[in-house]
Amino acid sequence: MGEQKLGWEGKTLIEMLIESERLIEETKHYYGIEKMSLKEQDPFRYERAYASLRGSLVSARETALHVAASPIVKEIGELCFALYTPEGDSIVVSTGILVHVHTMSEAVKFIIKENYEEDPGINPGDIFLNNDPDCGNVHTTDVQTLIPIFWKKELIGWAGGVTHQIDTGGITPGHDLVAAIQRFDDGVYYTCRKIGSNDKIWKDHMINARRSVRTPMYWELDEKCRLAGDLMIRDAVLDFIEREGIDYYKRFIREAIEEGRVIVEKRVKERLIPGRYRAAAFFDLPMKKEAWQPRAKIDKITNEPLEIIVKEDGGISLSFEGASGPGANPMNCAKGAMEGGQWVLLTQILIYGDKVNDGAYFAVEKNYPLGTWCNPGDPYLSYQSPWGNLIPAYTGMMKCLSYGLFARGFREEVVPGYGFTGDGIQGGGIYSTGPLEGQRWALSTFEISGQGLGASAVRDGLNYGYAMWNPEADLGDVETWELFQGGVPYLARKVKPNTAGFGKYRGGAGFAGIGITAFSKEVDFFGARDGLVFHGSGGMHGGYPNATGYRLYAKNTNLQEIFQNQEDYPLGDPDPSNGEFEKLLKADIVRKPYCSIFPVTFENYDLFYHTQSGGPGYGDPLERKIDSVKKDLDEGIYTKEIVFEVYGVISDYDKVKEEWIINREATLKRREKLYSERKAKSLSFDEFWEYEKKKIVEKKLSEPVNRMYSESMQLSDKWAKQFREFWKLPNDFNLEVK
């Protein structure tokens, strides 16, 4: 038990936290810092101090991932480190998966608020482990190591590191488990737990951890990786204090965060327009037929409405008023993860070149309504895959900020959204033959780190090379993925046509892959992404959303025979209505219009197909340059039929020249025809309003749509009022779900 107060000037950590919160509430400045005295007195020393700490964290990350790390961490860099104040506010961060900078902040605050200072005690050399989203994390497969940093007898900060695990021992193998519907399905939980002392991880913890997950070697490697990085940060901070002095350090960490806050307000005034911005995003959970558990068998659409107010002082307020409720599914998202999410958006869009720390967190007023999917307030729900809701929801923020960037003239910064870093194919099995016979393998590639980016207002989106939420925009090497998912070698990986959102500037294209089960037994497979609804808030200024995903797999195939006879096998699914699977295989082929499925069992020679996301488009597709459409055809981004329907372009493939030839005259006529169709097939707004209202009052809405409106109206009087007012419905109007 700790007897001495660990805070500064004889305070406890809780007293320091309360004072910090009071000062920002009263002064609107972080820790009441209204004057940047260190920066003003000696700006070179101040900037050198920041750069040296920043360099230490980046160095810690780069070194640690090479010291010891699992393949996901090493290949795609799924880790990050941060330095925190004694109260848990981030001062400086490494590169990496930055959403966790603020989630670890929440975990430190949890430790303080739960008075760990008293029990179990916080001592030099202690090691804490956390993966509980309800007290500061995204999902349970993100695992954090936190250590306190002491100078003499005062706690002067925290070092934190996080890595993404392949498996945490949940109800099925994998890292975003569709089948988890409650906390007890999520796998092993460490709720800000002390797991070591004197810089050593306790043996009993490691024995327990190794027995709690399906990939114990990777777990242990990553624990060492995080601790190594944290210890390097601690050494760097102590060197910093030796060099600069403890008084300088204490003032510097406050000023650096206040500067981060001020920078957000400056950037907002420089690049946006004050006013009100709105967007809506949705996610589909078609679990009525998929779920194993009776209470999880419902079809649901999550409502993710976003309103942003850019205020006169350059501050931002953000609200998800009207959000759907949580549920017996893994997509529940804790408040800390949402706060980490908005922080990441700001660092990507507005403050990417400046001091990135929790100053950006303090610059935003947030409303994640309690009792909704984005702040359930219930630790017993499943938090295995909150990304399912968080990722589409925050496309709305990107789109809202883009309206402002466009109006201010910064068209090159406009991005209506990003592809869904989903359908991370998952599962696992046991080697049935070979040198690794009897060992488990996990199917968890991070190919998802290469999605299509949305178009901007001046150019097309990046093809299969962007990941909003992952640190490296990179598909990764097939050979590396095959190393640890040895039971599922690749049969093919190709650009997926017609995934790019349509527009004057098209979104980036996605890609697809085929895996074959081999040398294994007891193989589970599943995946998740958008399917029945489009991802996120869609395109902008007339651009369309990128295509949805779907599920395709083949069981009981004749692939062994095909290989023996050296015959053709499927390399993709370019036209889902006339599939290569059906043409080339004798098999039980399953196609589902949605993507999120509970695990299915595979035998050797079974195949699965997975599609990665394109990005949304910008502007009217009929304004796309004809030459750009020809390039799309030549590069396999779109097919002939789609460019005819959407872009009004008439083309034929020249087999001799091996390129697409455009009939320009016919194209211009086709475009005129499409304009005429717009006149003929559109309604006046009043007609449209009547047409849509009938769907509501005549009870023509489907069950999941009814459920979505019903939940949002129950959870938010404000949203219910807006809904009723727009459709001129009585004040007591409600929608019921049978």
Added chain:
Amino acid sequence: MVEYDKKTLERLITGDLTWNELKPIISGRKDTNRFDMILKILQERVQWKEKILLPLHEHLYVVSKNGKRIVKCDCGYEFGDYRENWKTKCRVRVRDSAEQINQLYPKYMGSDPEWEEIREYFCPGCFILLDVETVPPGYPTIFNFLPDIDTFYEKWLNRKAPG
């Protein structure tokens, strides 16, 4: 201080900058006169005389007309008071059947109309496509962006807000 010449910004608007030209504009410090430069270029491009107060959209502008602020398309169609959602003056096409959605998206690659429909909002004057909403049937029309023009001009630009 960074500044770009008018020709460069005109080519930015038309999407004609090469990647080598565009990249430094994206990653560099921003030009502080951008708003005024873009406004000047846009004003020269439109065929009507009303003063543009704010570019709201690729084709829509908040303009000053007879002392009132209205939304106007570059084709000349006027949508009325900027504080009201301009979409409520649009022509709207609703794609709420699989057949209509699959005209645009291949089978399995578009939304299920029972879950989500596609709404296309056209300018009644020129029938340019102004916005696409993909929302569940019955979802209220979204009011994308309501700028606070007075605050922007008077507090941020330190100028008298135009009428």
